[in-house]
Amino acid sequence: MRSNSEKITARLFCQSVPSAEHFERFASFVKRKYGEETELEFVAEPTLKNGFRLEVGENIYDWSKEGLLSQLEACLDGIPRTEASDVVPLLKSALKGWTPSVFAEEIGEVVSVGDGIAIVSGLYGAQYGEILLFETGIRGMVQQLDRDRIGCILFGDCDLVSQGSTVKRTGKTAGMPVGEAFIGRVVDALGSPVDGKGEIVADGYLPIEHPAPSIIDRQSVNEPMETGILTIDAMFPIGKGQRELIIGDRQTGKTSIAVDAILNQKDKDVICIYVAIGQKISSVSQLVEELRARGAMEYTAVVNCGAGESASLQYIAPYAGCTLAEYFMNKGRDVLIVYDDLSKHAVAYRALSLLLERSPGREAYPGDVFYLHSRLLERAGHLSDRLGGGSMTALPIVETQASDVSAYIPTNIISITDGQIFLENDLFFSGQRPAVNVGLSVSRVGSAAQSKMLKSAVGTLRLDLSQYREMEVFTQFSSDLDESTKNKLTYGKGLMYLLRQARFEPLSALEQTALLVMALGRVMQDIPTESLESFKNGFVDYVRRTAPELPPLINKGKALDREVKELIIAIAEEYRQKAGF
Ligand code: ATP
Ligand code: MG
Numbered sequence: 001m002r003s004n005s006e007k008i009t010a011r012l013f014c015q016s017v018p019s020a021e022h023f024e025r026f027a028s029f030v031k032r033k034y035g036e037e038t039e040l041e042f043v044a045e046p047t048l049k050n051g052f053r054l055e056v057g058e059n060i061y062d063w064s065k066e067g068l069l070s071q072l073e074a075c076l077d078g079i080p081r082t083e084a085s086d087v088v089p090l091l092k093s094a095l096k097g098w099t100p101s102v103f104a105e106e107i108g109e110v111v112s113v114g115d116g117i118a119i120v121s122g123l124y125g126a127q128y129g130e131i132l133l134f135e136t137g138i139r140g141m142v143q144q145l146d147r148d149r150i151g152c153i154l155f156g157d158c159d160l161v162s163q164g165s166t167v168k169r170t171g172k173t174a175g176m177p178v179g180e181a182f183i184g185r186v187v188d189a190l191g192s193p194v195d196g197k198g199e200i201v202a203d204g205y206l207p208i209e210h211p212a213p214s215i216i217d218r219q220s221v222n223e224p225m226e227t228g229i230l231t232i233d234a235m236f237p238i239g240k241g242q243r244e245l246i247i248g249d250r251q252t253g254k255t256s257i258a259v260d261a262i263l264n265q266k267d268k269d270v271i272c273i274y275v276a277i278g279q280k281i282s283s284v285s286q287l288v289e290e291l292r293a294r295g296a297m298e299y300t301a302v303v304n305c306g307a308g309e310s311a312s313l314q315y316i317a318p319y320a321g322c323t324l325a326e327y328f329m330n331k332g333r334d335v336l337i338v339y340d341d342l343s344k345h346a347v348a349y350r351a352l353s354l355l356l357e358r359s360p361g362r363e364a365y366p367g368d369v370f371y372l373h374s375r376l377l378e379r380a381g382h383l384s385d386r387l388g389g390g391s392m393t394a395l396p397i398v399e400t401q402a403s404d405v406s407a408y409i410p411t412n413i414i415s416i417t418d419g420q421i422f423l424e425n426d427l428f429f430s431g432q433r434p435a436v437n438v439g440l441s442v443s444r445v446g447s448a449a450q451s452k453m454l455k456s457a458v459g460t461l462r463l464d465l466s467q468y469r470e471m472e473v474f475t476q477f478s479s480d481l482d483e484s485t486k487n488k489l490t491y492g493k494g495l496m497y498l499l500r501q502a503r504f505e506p507l508s509a510l511e512q513t514a515l516l517v518m519a520l521g522r523v524m525q526d527i528p529t530e531s532l533e534s535f536k537n538g539f540v541d542y543v544r545r546t547a548p549e550l551p552p553l554i555n556k557g558k559a560l561d562r563e564v565k566e567l568i569i570a571i572a573e574e575y576r577q578k579a580g581f
Contacts, residue, residue: 008039008057009038009039009040009041010041010055011040011041011055012040013044013045013053014044015045015049018052023042026054030054034057050065051063051064051065058106058107058123059104059107060104062105071098071100071101105169106122106126106168107122107123107168108132109164110134110161110162110163110165110167112163113161116352117152117153117352117355117356118134118154118161120150120167121149125169126142126145126169127142128145129143129173130171132152132169133169133170134154134165134166135165138154138157138158140153140154140167140312141155144357144358151357153315153352173209174209175206176190176191176206176320176323177205178202178206179203182200182301182324183298183300183301184298185197186303186304187200188303188304189309189313189314189316189320190313190320191320194304203327208316208322210379212381213379213381213383217383217387218383219384221241221382221449222239222382222448223391224237224238224451224454225334225449226268227261227506228263228264229257229261229264229434230498230501230512231499231501232257232421232434233450233512234457234461234512234516235443235462236419236421236441236443237447237450238393238443239449240391240393240449241391241392242394242443242449243380243395243416244395244443245414245419246395246398247400247413247414247421248423248424249425254397254399255287255397256503257423258338259503260504261336262296263504265296270299270333270334270336271325272301272335273325274291274300274302275303275305275320275338275339276302276317277341277345278309278344278345278348279306279307280306281306303324311349314344314345315345315348321337326379330383332390334390335391335393337380337392339397342373349365349366350365350366350369353365363409365409369408370412373396373412373416377416378416380392380394396417403425405440418445419441419444419445420442422436422440422441423436424437424440431500433500434501436499438466439469451557452556452559454509454512454513456560457512457565458516461495461516464495465492465496467492468489468492468493471485475489491522491525494525495519497536498519498532500533500536510543510551513554514539514547514571517565517568521568521569523573524536542571550567
């Protein structure tokens with residue numbers, strides 16, 4: 001902070017010496033504004049043909065030709081981009097409302113720059129999160145306010161910012177363009193297109209940081225957000241507005257689960273947003289291609305901030321994606337947003353914080369790393385009907401090291417979310433995919449967000465599975481088992497096969513219900529292990545093709561009655577005989 005006793009010298013730049021009367025008016029203005037101590041001196045500036053420039057400390061009052069032109073430029077920048085024929089009336093109305101003014105522009109100086117961070121002196125009025133404009137047009141965001149300097153993260157090439165160059169305040173916070181046109185597109189963390197499909201016409205511009213909806217603004221999470229993955233929809237149902245963490249080691253199928261959930265939203269009037277943080281460009285473009293090939297880009301937007309981007313951009317990417325999701329949620333739409341992944345996001349934030357010389361805490365993360373993710377995930381939710389009833393369901397992804405869920409970032413995010421899908425290495429490599437660990441996974445919203453139909457079909461699945469896994473361990477080394485134990489083991493093994501599901505093959509609620517009723521009705525009991533997979537897949541096809549009597553009988557809003565369950569089991573037996581299992 002500047003001390004009050006410091007004497008300031010104001011300098012008035014003009015082409016020629018002002019009259020005594022003019023000079024006196026300037027002097028009394030600076031004394032009134034900056035204190036009686038302030039001295040005013042005249043500096044001859046031949047380049048200033050018209051007007052003047054008054055510099056007082058870090059404030060600059062510019063009434064030169066250049067200053068006025070830059071104000072005009074800012075005014076014209078505000079005109080929305082439209083078809084060329086509409087330009088003239090827009091220009092006319094913009095210029096009508098434009099009045100040039102002499103306002104104090106705060107100017108600071110770059111003290112040092114490097115690693116995507118600039119340290120700036122001056123700009124005493126700058127606020128946390130404010131956007132600063134550097135001489136070469138590069139933008140940065142204030143992240144650290146010290147007594148006499150400001151730490152600023154840069155959103156552009158830091159080679160274009162040099163020591164000693166000037167910086168201006170903009171008075172604005174970081175924002176993201178939003179609009180319907182973002183659907184089907186791939187953009188970077190600042191909202192600019194990176195898919196080579198031309199400019200995106202935005203409907204508006206919103207700040208990337210925004211307070212989460214309050215309790216009054218929300219309603220309970222009670223509608224299912226079906227992922228199409230049997231394990232999840234049956235045992236860990238996710239509701240619209242819920243935050244469900246997908247957690248597991250590297251290469252355990254985390255992204256695949258999120259992608260399947262996106263694919264399953266086809267024709268369900270849900271908008272999906274996939275935020276890729278710190279990933280290889282090749283894997284993201286492959287993923288976009290998969291989505292496009294399956295028609296999912298028709299309702300999906302991708303925010304991609306690759307591993308090659310600066311830590312600053314990786315830090316803001318999920319907030320930018322969230323802002324876009326919020327835009328649709330506030331219009332009453334249902335949105336599914338995937339943050340892939342928040343561990344890389346936390347690492348980017350740690351790098352920034354260390355460069356800004358914040359004190360390192362546990363695992364060298366700064367003290368506010370919990371707030372980093374809590375303020376992001378709190379923005380998900382189900383809005384009240386008064387606010388349009390939209391929802392934002394968040395699927396954050398976290399990568400663990402050697403399945404250690406008790407590390408710092410995983411525990412933080414587990415405590416922020418409403419449940420987690422825990423993926424296990426051993427299951428993945430034993431061929432059980434998706435490799436969901438049934439014991440460690442949970443959905444805290446649970447069956448409130450499950451359709452009555454599926455709820456009545458699930459029955460004792462979870463209990464049966466945990467009994468099987470326990471029994472499997474105990475009986476591993478025993479050779480002669482009694483008949484009932486053998487039966488239970490075969491049944492459990494059948495259930496494990498039931499939950500195996502290939503990528504990109506989401507199942508509808510009807511198919512899931514039929515599978516569950518069939519398996520819990522022990523239809524798979526005598527089928528040899530090697531045929532279980534083909535039996536299961538064949539049965540799903542059979543239900544799709546030849547069981548038209550089912551759909552009218554079963555209805556999502558109604559629990560299955562005994563007759564319907566018996567009918568499904570009869571269809572399964574019929575298929576088993578026909579297919580010769
Ligand atoms: P990373 O840590 O690299 O981000 P990840 O955990 O996101 O990896 P994915 O990229 O989703 O994992 O999947 C890793 C591999 O596992 C992929 O090659 C994919 O083909 C395979 N895989 C994932 N899910 C399944 C599945 N249900 N069935 C068969 N293969 C799968
Ligand atoms: Mg992944």
